Amino acid sequence: MTMDEQAYTGSFPLHTPGKISKASPSDVRRKNRSLIFSLLFPTGQCSRAELGRRTGLSRVAVSDVVNDMLDEGLIRENGFETTTTGKGKRGTLLSIDTSRLRIISIDLSQDNLVQGAVTDLLGLPQQRMEIALGPDIRIGVDTIVQFVDELRSDLDVNRIVGIGICAPGVIDNGVIRASTALGWHDVDLKATLERRFGIPVSITNDVTCAMLTERFFGQAGPNLLFVKNDHGIGSATLIDDVPVVGEHHAGGEIGHISIDPDNGPECPCGKRGCMERLISATALRERMRQVPPSERMGIIRQAGEYLATALAMPVGMLDITDICVYGPADIINNTLLDAAQQQLDRLTASTFHARSVIRRCQCGADITLRGSAVSVVRHYIEEW
Numbered sequence: 001m002t003m004d005e006q007a008y009t010g011s012f013p014l015h016t017p018g019k020i021s022k023a024s025p026s027d028v029r030r031k032n033r034s035l036i037f038s039l040l041f042p043t044g045q046c047s048r049a050e051l052g053r054r055t056g057l058s059r060v061a062v063s064d065v066v067n068d069m070l071d072e073g074l075i076r077e078n079g080f081e082t083t084t085t086g087k088g089k090r091g092t093l094l095s096i097d098t099s100r101l102r103i104i105s106i107d108l109s110q111d112n113l114v115q116g117a118v119t120d121l122l123g124l125p126q127q128r129m130e131i132a133l134g135p136d137i138r139i140g141v142d143t144i145v146q147f148v149d150e151l152r153s154d155l156d157v158n159r160i161v162g163i164g165i166c167a168p169g170v171i172d173n174g175v176i177r178a179s180t181a182l183g184w185h186d187v188d189l190k191a192t193l194e195r196r197f198g199i200p201v202s203i204t205n206d207v208t209c210a211m212l213t214e215r216f217f218g219q220a221g222p223n224l225l226f227v228k229n230d231h232g233i234g235s236a237t238l239i240d241d242v243p244v245v246g247e248h249h250a251g252g253e254i255g256h257i258s259i260d261p262d263n264g265p266e267c268p269c270g271k272r273g274c275m276e277r278l279i280s281a282t283a284l285r286e287r288m289r290q291v292p293p294s295e296r297m298g299i300i301r302q303a304g305e306y307l308a309t310a311l312a313m314p315v316g317m318l319d320i321t322d323i324c325v326y327g328p329a330d331i332i333n334n335t336l337l338d339a340a341q342q343q344l345d346r347l348t349a350s351t352f353h354a355r356s357v358i359r360r361c362q363c364g365a366d367i368t369l370r371g372s373a374v375s376v377v378r379h380y381i382e383e384w
């Protein structure tokens with residue numbers, strides 16, 4: 001077996017779903033690279049010897065991949081191990097290099113605002129830009145092109161890993177199939193931007209972006225149910241570190257799943273009792289405005305119960321114990337979370353399911369912008 005044929009057979013934390021092909025030597029090399037990168041991403045520090053131990057790859061295979069990644073600017077040497085090896089030699093530590101490569105990340109998921117940044121490989125903004133839109137103004141593709149152009153203007157093109165766009169809606173290989181918030185249908189944003197800039201473009205659903213930030217910079221492990229609740233409500237699921245996008249790329253689009261089809265409030269989609277009408281932050285604020293203050297707590301508690309009722313089935317089906325909810329503090333508060341937890345316990349308690357915990361996401365306002373940069377890194381490592 002040559003070094004190139006030696007491949008790790010476990011799971012790849014930065015794996016992009018839906019790719020099945022026959023392994024060639026370059027595939028094996030890419031997998032080894034992906035694996036080593038994922039052991040260091042985002043904040044790991046390992047020596048070459050430790051990478052070898054943790055991957056099962058030979059010293060030569062590790063060193064081959066590591067040297068390429070050092071040259072490329074993906075990783076750097078960063079001090080020495082504190083303990084010595086048997087031979088009395090301290091290994092050089094490797095970590096992600098945040099100083100050289102850059103990502104252009106743009107977030108289209110905010111209301112009336114487009115935010116953009118040049119970030120490092122950990123998605124931390126090094127330079128920011130934003131455009132405020134009027135209340136009824138919808139963003140067009142040409143505005144995004146101009147925006148990328150401005151963010152790119154001061155950068156050395158050889159240092160740009162890719163452009164990441166975070167967008168609400170159903171996204172199929174870079175084509176925004178349907179986005180109610182943007183008012184877009186079948187917009188091939190990836191092709192347009194790649195033609196214009198000659199840089200790889202990743203377009204990722206906003207809830208998936210937020211979930212990736214929670215996974216890599218928050219408290220989540222490799223299995224997670226993530227719910228984003230603001231003007232609408234969406235979810236994303238991570239299984240063994242692979243986001244589940246679904247057969248038609250609409251996995252997580254739960255806003256118009258009804259949980260009270262007979263008596264729930266009417267929804268513009270034609271049904272009654274859709275999640276969005278029952279428990280989105282916008283809907284809840286509207287309902288609370290219509291009742292005396294003493295009844296508002298009850299509305300939030302009921303929303304928590306609805307949320308848990310909706311999530312009980314995926315929890316049972318997927319055996320996920322970590323449920324993270326991102327949303328504004330006036331809605332996703334302890335009252336809602338306590339009510340949701342009690343309801344979930346009531347619905348799911350059994351001897352063969354570990355207790356699932358519903359918690360509030362602690363990641364800050366850059367959650368989607370940062371996740372979009374992480375998405376670029378994932379694709380870069382996978383498709384190299």
Ligand SMILES: [Zn+2]
Nearest residue numbers: 256267269274
């Ligand atoms: Zn609906």
